[in-house]
Amino acid sequence: MKTTVLAMLLLASCILAACTRSSPNAQLVQADSLIQKLPDSALRFLQSIQSKEFHSAADRAYYALLLTQVKDKNFILQTEDSLIRIAVQYYDSTKNTAMQARAHYYLGCIWRDKEDYPNALSCFFTAISYAKKIPDYNLAGHIYNNIANLYYQQRLNEQADSIYQITEDLAIKQKNFHLHVEVLSQRGMINIREGKYKEAEQILLHAFEISRHSTLKSLIAKTTYSLSLLYGRMNMGEKAVEYAKLSVNNQENINMQYRACLVLGDAYYKTAQYDSALIYLNKGLYSKDHSTKAGIYMRLADIAQKQGLLEKALEMERKYSAYLDSAQQKQQSTAIVTTEKNILIQRKQSEYKKNLGKFSCYTITTIATLLSVFFILWKKYKKRINSLQKELEQHNYNQKEKAILQKELHSLNTERQALLKEAYEHSEVYAKMKRIIQSYKKTDKSTEHFDEEDWKQLIAETDIRWNNITIRLASKYPLSLDEIYLCCLYLTDMPTSHFRYIMECSRDAIYKKTKRILEQKMKCFDKSTSLRDILDTLIIE
DSSP states (O other): OHHHHHHHHHHHHHHHHHHHSOOHHHHHHHHHHHHTTOHHHHHHHHHHSOGGGOOSHHHHHHHHHHHHHHHHHTTOOOOOOHHHHHHHHHHHHHTOHHHHHHHHHHHHHHHHHTTOHHHHHHHHHHHHHHHHHTTOHHHHHHHHHHHHHHHHHTTOHHHHHHHHHHHHHHHHHTTOHHHHHHHHHHHHHHHHHTTOHHHHHHHHHHHHHHHHTSSOHHHHHHHHHHHHHHHHHTTOHHHHHHHHHHHHHHOOOHHHHHHHHHHHHHHHHHTTOHHHHHHHHHHHTTOOOHHHHHHHHHHHHHHHHHTTOHHHHHHHHHHHHHHHHHHHHTOOHHHHHHHHHHHHHHHHHHHHHHHHTTSOHHHHHHHHHHHHHHHHHHHHHHHHHHHHHHHHHHSOOOHHHHHHHHHHHHHHHHHHHHHHHHHHHTSHHHHHHHHHHHHHHHHSOOSOOOOHHHHHHHHHHHHHHTTSHHHHHHHHSOOOHHHHHHHHHHTTTOOGGGHHHHHTSOHHHHHHHHHHIIIIISOOOOTTOOHHHHHHHHHHO
16 A cells, blocks of 8 residues: 555656656747747747756757747857757658658758858758658748749849749749748849849739738838839839838838838939939948948949039949959859759759659550560560670681671661550550540640640650750750750651640740750750750760
């Protein structure tokens, strides 16, 4: 009886101790729940926790991740990666996919803040691979948005817009209005950069309408910033001033506050309100961003010239040139394209293998049968070729006998190519291309479309037929994925005029894209040399 009583008392004391003990892990979970809605409160809460309270590697990694994340949410510039690497190393070692995605994403954010964009891009692509496995579409949307932002900053407009479209789809599916507005604003900025003002206005007004129904001031600040910039370009000064004021008044990010001051100062300048322009332009000079400072000094030079202050105008122009040169030196578009190419090469094979498993049962059976026949015959032909080659090495045949053997070798190789071609033309993706083309010929439209999975299957079939030619293309030339698709179409032996049905664009677009590949990517300026000629040369190598 006494033993039972003592056991019950001991159990009660353990429960009491557990209830009164402040668990760091519980505190971290509480902080994690605050980050999205109250990032400033979460930051204060995390900073109030003593790091010595964490006795386990799991808690230390979680704390490192959350502190890095909450600083990013509060727009605090981070250039030291020692903290987040604690999280990266721990979650990589424990294979916690969900936390790996977050850790690598915020490591990429730090590389972004350090303006090392190739390393940032590499981390973001690593993070997106983990986010897709979970899957965490909300996190994937933010990662894609950062990737697109890097492309946009380096003036890689086409790549940026394609990634923004992916991000927009994810934002709509997840009903993430914040991300949706950000993406729409950036797509509007791309249209402004390309001089498509009407398209930009339509997108940005839609984004502004969404932001007005949000409680987040940062969304209004972002959309009105873009609208002010747009109306400034369209010489609609009053509207530019109106939206720039809204941007300044709603801006929470101090770095963007200075940029908003530049836009408002520019709007006042274009409406000849020079005193007001000077107030906001001088406020913006506190910015550490050289591109922002370059824009401010350009406008200060213009105002000084308007006021007849020629010496001051010259001084402002010198500062404008200095900051512009500094900003241009930070451009890393070439390095980013190289990083993108390396990532593409490293992941292509694994993606193909994974995507091949998604084909229908009938397609797999058909391909497996054809491949089995091909490999049996190939083994037979290879054995025969090896036998003939050994005979050539062992005996000193005369020229006539050698010619006969060479002819037989050529015949065997021809048969091999015929088998490869037959297997290729019996593939599901080839059949789908034929159906689409026939439909366009009959009705000038098609209910079937080539999606991302079809392109991946086409690349896989092309590599089987032409000895991994797309991998060699990607390693030799800085081709985008869309350009590799076009190269695959050139290797189908289909008429060039049919490519537009598959890629759903005009013949002129196909011609321009082909010309860009030849001249800009392959540095081939010989008009007599076609893209197919270069591909045929690569096949022989």
